[in-house]
Amino acid sequence: MTQRVVIIGGGAAGPKTAAKLRRENPDMIIEMYTDENHVSYSACGLPYYIENIIPDIEELLVRSPEEFERHGIKVFLEHKAIKIDKEKQTVIFEKHPYPEQIEVFYDILVIATGARPYLPDIENLHDFKNIYTLRKLEDGIAIKNAMKKAKTATIIGLGYIGIELLEAFIKNGLEVSVINNHKFIMPMFDEDISKQIEKHILEKDGDKIKIYNNQHAVKITGENEIASKIITDKGNEIETDFIIISTGIVPNSEIAKEAGLKTGVKGSIWVNSHFATSYPKIYAVGDCCEKTHIVTKKHCWLPLGSTANKEGRCAAINIASGNCDFQGVLGAAVSRYFDYTVCMTGITEREAKALGYDVLTTTVTKEDRAGYMPEAATITLKMIVDSKSREILGIQGIGNGDAEKRVATVSMAIMNGVKIDEFMGLDLPYAPPFSTAIDPLLNALQKIEEKLKENT
Template sequence: MKVLIIGGVAGGATAAARLRRLDETAEIVVIERTGYVSYANCGLPYYVGGAIKDRAKLTLQTPESFRSRFNVDVRVRQEAVAIDRAAKTVAIRRLEDGSEYAESYDKLILSPGAKATVPDLPGMDAKRLFTLRTVEDTFAIADFIEREHPRTATVVGAGFIGLEMAENLTERGIKVTVLQRGGHAMPTLDGDMAALVHNALREHGVTLMLGAGVTGFEEREDGGMRTLLKSAAPVDSDMVLLSVGVTPESDLARDAGLDLGLRGAIKVDEHMRTSDPDIYAVGDAVQVKNFATGDAALIALAGPANKQGRIAADNICGIPRAFKGSQGSSVMKLFDGTVASTGLTCKAAEAAGLGFDYVLLAPANHATYYPGSSSMTLKVVFERSSGRILGAQAVGREGVEKRIDVIATAMRARMTASDLTELDLCYAPPYSSAKDPVNMAGYIIENVLEGRVRQVTWDDVAAVAEKGIRDADEAESPRPPLVLLDCRTDGEFARSHIEGALHIPLDDLRDRLDLLSPDWEIWVYCQSGLRSYVACRILEQHGFSCANIAGGYGFYEQTALDRSVRTDGVGPCGMAAE
């Protein structure tokens, strides 16, 4: 059997190694366009930043090492240009001299990946405009920094690569401006959770412009770059990194007449087989099933790519194996913080037409009496009708991705909120709390679903606030006068609070119920949402109409801080938008 693999990173490299382990006699040929195979593609930004100092560490595997260990014929700097499905050959071009030859296959695996999306804008050929995908791209950026000592950089796009590069350029002492076309960074988060990311970026000296539509680039006379914006003054910098997403590399598959799906991604069945039974495809170039919804999705991540490579190899060798879908579980270091998520955001749940709700909590990563604890913000999205967990997002420091991994595992088992409450997780004071944050999320969802507490969000508060809290026109609205109740301590209230909120510390509440009217609608907040839940239980049982404001004052402060300093579509000089 002869297996030809197009693309020698992640999925392709995994497939080659697994094939060899399964079949010592197969002929395995890997064609790789770059000069490197099985390289550390997720580590590339950290080479630019200097955390990874040794070039060789990015490329631990070489064509030679791969050949000696796995007896695989790795051909770098060669590109597949056409598939002849009838003849079962692929035309390969040697990039050094442009010469071509035909390579035959019994089975073909396409693992071409996804390329950095390059919009059709003026000035895209500027020398100081970079994208990051390959080892070569990385060295080009790093060499440029060494040579030219840029003091400022503009990063266009605030996804994983954009933000990892913003961090790593900052680590090199470069002042970074991030331009994001949409209303918030990181499409894997909802806007409210992204606010925490925005604040963290600004805290570390990154300038963030949201709603910033880039219209083109210019090379300035002094050699620098100018990034032109649709609705704001242009942004000047010594270099630009473009990271506005990725596009599946499916030209080869399309030209060969293979079925394509979303945004041109290669369609595969659950065995990673394309519409041609002798051609498999894996990794960022293929369309997968979103595990939570069953819908078609594009999820460009290393984990699924590696799994798919192995699955393709197994099926080729007669071991039936299926890829059952991707949850898009991901984590990103952001300076001293961690951002992680799995499954659906609220936005994605809404787009999927699911009846969903969510809870927000701010648990400590471990027992607060043990030194070094920090709190994280955890948002868990669930299906209203079933309590099934649909997704989770978390921002914090230590222990963030642990909780997302646990929830990702629970989602894999289609667990509900009640199941989360029962999870038997490791506890000792340096690691967690007796009720782990994941258990707590389950409890809160259970309380919501079983009607023990009604929750509202800060968005609800904002919507009402526009009409004037407590003075809502009763003629206009059937809603009774709305009162915000702050149940934190005197000290917390004195430090800051919502304008117009009534203040009764939780521990005094039972004695001061006479301050409240049963005719009011009372929305309660504390710092994180836990004490206000206790307050709601007291109020409701005493006949008051009340709701708990999800996320508490801590979350309000974060989102308000973000709103107060946002420069949506406004240049760094504060010039007004169009």
């Protein structure tokens, strides 16, 4: 009998699962349900739409429902899954016009419900119309409209989304306040690297940006549903035309949990390396599910678009009776503030120490290509290794030059278990416009080797 695969979620992982499954198996009935009124779009492009590098939001739409339908994938917009009955193998959806409900039978269920912004506990947070989070297309449109009318903005939490919005707002002439409850911005990096990122941002645009580190926003005030002031626990009062909350995300795992599926780190859905959940015939992919860290071998939750797409592809192969064993993640990520790149892969020095590794680090600052080339620019690379096993644990890269390709190379090395000694001989391409005769990455490794020799 023809199998019916029901996918909940139409962001990145859901559509990727559907498309790959169709290629793997032309016969299965594939249905994709989403609570939004569009599917398959690039949330990652939203900051650049707001900045106006991409003027038309339609450009962020990867594939339309009609394109999926043409490949025999049925798309159900504005259908919100509210309950999974795993014994009956059904999902109950609330559909437009709400609260109409339908019950849908599945042979195989794929949960790809993603994540949503985490909302911190701030007095009056829900009382105003000009407080935004960024996750969906509508959020991007609303923020862009607010930005166009505003002179000032406040960003609460400065991680990857925060830094991309900071660029958008500065580029569009706003003055921006940043409230950050960590000692430093971009807290996924080590403190020494974060401090350099902050220094760069303030050196470039310090006349337009004020960063309030190490403090919490505790109260928002305003009138007629328009917020105009934020008060922090250190007593700072910040006037603002609108507010962005970018303090992280939480997995949309509630329906899975309520159905009795096992959950793990931060409440994300537990899956094995084939993306099977703890219950037969139910898979989970993307930001809603747990990951395994390639360095630590521990379960973790590192929700990223790059990962979500690969997971969807891998789950589809398994659903179609193939064999895809997912290696895990490193949290490889990149972002930027104008022409200044910030990127990393693997674990930080802070994490490595907490996990008990014999941590050795080195930081090099070099030109990213031959210094006599006009486009040469500086990069700083911080490598983290385990001195006992000589394993590479992670790298962080920042600067106006090309740090990203060095970090990508280290991702590849870690994934393949390449140790420091083997890495030293790495044959990297060189010509003056692209690199230096000894690449900055190899400089970092040489320094590590010197330190290792000193320690023995």
